[in-house]
Amino acid sequence: RHGRKERALGKYLLKRMISSVLTLLVILTVVFVLLRQMPIEGYFDNFDKLDDSMIAARLTQLGLDQPLHKQLLSFFGGLLRGDLGTSSRYSVGAPISGIIAQKAPISIILGLLSMGVALVLGIPLGLVMGRYKGRWPDKLGTALIVLIQAVPAAVYFLYIQMYGTTALGVGLLFDASDWKYWVLPICSMSLGNVAFYAMWLRRYMVDESNKDYVKLARAKGVSESNIALHHVFRNAMVPLVQYIPSAFLNTVVGSIYIESLYSIPGMGGLLVTCVQRHDNTMVQGIVLLYACVGIIGLILGDLLMVLIDPRISFGKKEGGR
Numbered sequence: 001r002h003g004r005k006e007r008a009l010g011k012y013l014l015k016r017m018i019s020s021v022l023t024l025l026v027i028l029t030v031v032f033v034l035l036r037q038m039p040i041e042g043y044f045d046n047f048d049k050l051d052d053s054m055i056a057a058r059l060t061q062l063g064l065d066q067p068l069h070k071q072l073l074s075f076f077g078g079l080l081r082g083d084l085g086t087s088s089r090y091s092v093g094a095p096i097s098g099i100i101a102q103k104a105p106i107s108i109i110l111g112l113l114s115m116g117v118a119l120v121l122g123i124p125l126g127l128v129m130g131r132y133k134g135r136w137p138d139k140l141g142t143a144l145i146v147l148i149q150a151v152p153a154a155v156y157f158l159y160i161q162m163y164g165t166t167a168l169g170v171g172l173l174f175d176a177s178d179w180k181y182w183v184l185p186i187c188s189m190s191l192g193n194v195a196f197y198a199m200w201l202r203r204y205m206v207d208e209s210n211k212d213y214v215k216l217a218r219a220k221g222v223s224e225s226n227i228a229l230h231h232v233f234r235n236a237m238v239p240l241v242q243y244i245p246s247a248f249l250n251t252v253v254g255s256i257y258i259e260s261l262y263s264i265p266g267m268g269g270l271l272v273t274c275v276q277r278h279d280n281t282m283v284q285g286i287v288l289l290y291a292c293v294g295i296i297g298l299i300l301g302d303l304l305m306v307l308i309d310p311r312i313s314f315g316k317k318e319g320g321r
Contacts, residue, residue, distance in 0.1 A: 023291070033068070038280075040059065087099060087281060088279055088281055090270075090282050096282055110259075111189070114190040115247065118190040121194045123201060126198035126199070129198060129205075130201060130206055130209070133206055144195070145195045145198055145199050153191075153192065153257075156188075161261060164187075168183060172263065185258050188261075204237075209227075213231065239305075241301065241304045241308055243301060245297035267286065270286065274286065
């Protein structure tokens with residue numbers, strides 16, 4: 001039995017790896033082609049003051065004088081060699097892998113801490129709301145979720161910064177060495193996921209509480225707390241847990257505004273800057289990183305579902321997405 005399950009897992013992972021590579025190829029191809037549609041003026045600081053020979057030399061240096069299909073093949077050839085290229089505008093001549101390696105850790109740490117806070121607050125909130133459906137804990141939780149989702153995030157981000165910096169006694173320029181500077185960005189980034197986890201866990205718990213096995217447990221005299229924790233909550237977490245790893249990507253991508261707001265030298269601000277400066281090679285490298293994180297998150301979500309609920313089999317269609 002264990003050998004059959006391991007073979008099914010290996011077959012599933014192989015299929016997902018193949019589909020993931022194809023997905024990456026499509027994403028990178030689309031981004032590559034779209035970036036090459038921008039006017040050539042975007043590659044120059046003083047385009048009007050340059051003559052034709054200088055423009056041609058710059059385009060040759062960037063490889064933009066070649067046909068589009070040759071540029072694309074050259075790009076993928078570099079990826080196979082592990083070469084993401086060099087920055088053309090953000091930090092001229094610097095390896096993209098080195099820039100990302102310098103910027104990515106702070107965004108990843110920020111995202112992981114935000115996800116941790118969201119899980120610690122969102123899961124218990126959803127559990128309490130589902131356990132006391134229609135009563136005051138459920139109503140208060142619902143009001144909080146509606147407030148977070150109805151108000152534009154930029155509004156409460158600004159209020160958190162405005163009053164939080166004064167309360168903590170911190171400045172507007174981020175200092176990674178002081179833990180106080182991490183509090184406000186992490187709280188801001190976690191709010192959306194807190195509402196998401198609480199809302200969907202409550203919904204799944206309400207759905208589970210109306211099923212026959214719960215009615216049977218009540219008929220046998222099992223306490224409501226025992227039913228909620230050991231039966232309803234466990235089954236309600238199965239459909240929710242698959243979204244936890246992929247939500248990490250949404251958290252990191254959502255940090256673009258937060259990093260700009262608190263002057264955090266991470267990937268969010270880097271992406272905005274590179275898009276503004278038309279640094280195509282840098283944008284391609286960042287998109288590659290985000291795409292890989294998203295795809296890995298989807299696979300980990302499926303694996304978590306199987307670990308939580310052994311009834312799910314990779315050999316069946318419902319075992320993956």
